[in-house]
Amino acid sequence: MPATRGKPLQLFDSMTRMLREFVPVRAGKAGIYSCGPTVYNYAHLGNLRAYLFTDTLRRVLLFKGYAVTQVMNITDVGHLTSDADAGEDKMEKAAAQQHRSVWDIARHYTDAFLADMAALNILPPDHQPKATDHIQGMIDFNRKLEAAGHTYLLPDGLYFDTSTVPDYGRLGRLDIEGQKAGARVADTHGKRNPTDFCLWRKSPADSRRLMEWDSPWGTGAPGWHLECSEMSLRFLGAPFDIHTGGIDHRQVHHCNEVAQNMGFLGNGDAGVRYWLHNEFLVLGDDKMSKSKGGFLRLQTVLDQGIHPLVYRYFCLQASYRKPLEFGWEGLKGAGAGLKRIHLRVAELAARAGADTATRLRDAVANPLTADVAALSTPLADGARRYLADLDAALSDDLNTPRALAALNTLLADDALAATDALRLAALFELVLGIRLLAMTADDLNLRAKDAALTDDRISALIEERNLARKNRDFARADAIRDELDAGGVLIKDGPQGTTWEWKPA
């Protein structure tokens, strides 16, 4: 079996700002480092979009036959909310507000984060190192930077001298001169260059931080940019293939990582072959005020009776490199679309036969081990075309909207044999992760948080309605239907009787 298949994968690299063909450092393998969450609060939907993006990237590489290693950090060290001494430590602030230890805070929000990832069907990274487990590594990293002359000491800590590496800020297309002239240049409190950043922050002499460690530069905590450099190079080696993160990291965090890596590696190379950044989820007006503050969690979506995978599907409808407009209308629209897709796949499964459906479901249950070549083997010409469409879309910088368009088209293609169509659905599922074969449309219906009707009450009402219908008391029957509708329950009358489901709030 070839190590890779399909068209060359084109990825938009932030360093060159160009589409570049993916050529791995090691043939047949791909290493990804994804900037993970700081666990001082719940992840919001925008954060989660970033992880859906990295998951798609990973699934596409797997689909194309690469052996993928993905590393995602968990930032459980508090970092200051500003570069000035007066800044607050996010972790410590959360701990103080909630009267819990910083370690409790970290554990709680890490667990919540992992639960969100699972709900979204995001494959767990191969490694999820916590920053606090790598303090010694970061200290060693700094020692090397210090020995190579990239650092200097200020009263409040150890700093990286960005003038010691060539072309600082290229990744972010930073205009250093322009920033100097600007009105918003931060207090440099002795920094040699405005862009210099902290590698080790000393605890104030008169107080202790809740999280602090001893180091050659005094007791304190590592600089925020350090952990990603240390852990990415430790787990993936240098150079490694792909580094991902939100677009907001392109200008500061990742520029600093590049500088650190260059200083550390000492060969004029940052050790990262492709930098990929996802755009933001943006909040339009819509009914967003309902949750005011714009802090929307996955739980917020669940409370509306909307399945987590609907959010995944919603994100897949847009390019990861374009801002995505969030709105409830759009999300519910995605829900309706995803539901119809599931209904069609279920119909295909019925036509293809239970044995085939079960076999295919099991074959794609684990994208890490799924045999794409075997799945795509007996496929009629008319079906092959859709596989080519899928590959072409994904190879074009992970164009999932196009992949979804192909999926919709193939599900409506009457010329396809049911087995072929279902096989294609299985292949699409490997990359999309919307549980096409492992879930049904019914599974998408969730009870909204404020739904008042109980299942028993609903059953009783339906029974009463059916009796009224039998007696041709349609006024009563319709009144019951309206009552159920008002309660968020959708009635479905069919030849086999009446069923019901929850509607999104």
Added chain:
RNA sequence: GGCGCCGUAGCCAAGUGGUAAGGCAGAGGUCUGCAAAACCUUUAUUCGGCGGUUCAAAUCCGCCCGGCGCCUCCA
């Protein structure tokens, strides 16, 4: 002040030189006591505005309008 992004039908959105994917909603139909659900059919002479380049532009260039991100922690 600097750097960068976006603006395509009611909504989300693909498309970046060759004459507008896909989904949702809407409309019509089948079904139904009527509906809903489901299924079938259908829906942008037009891509924020104004100029320009070109045989040809949503796609390239200029200006303008609107929205957003980063420059301080942030996906």
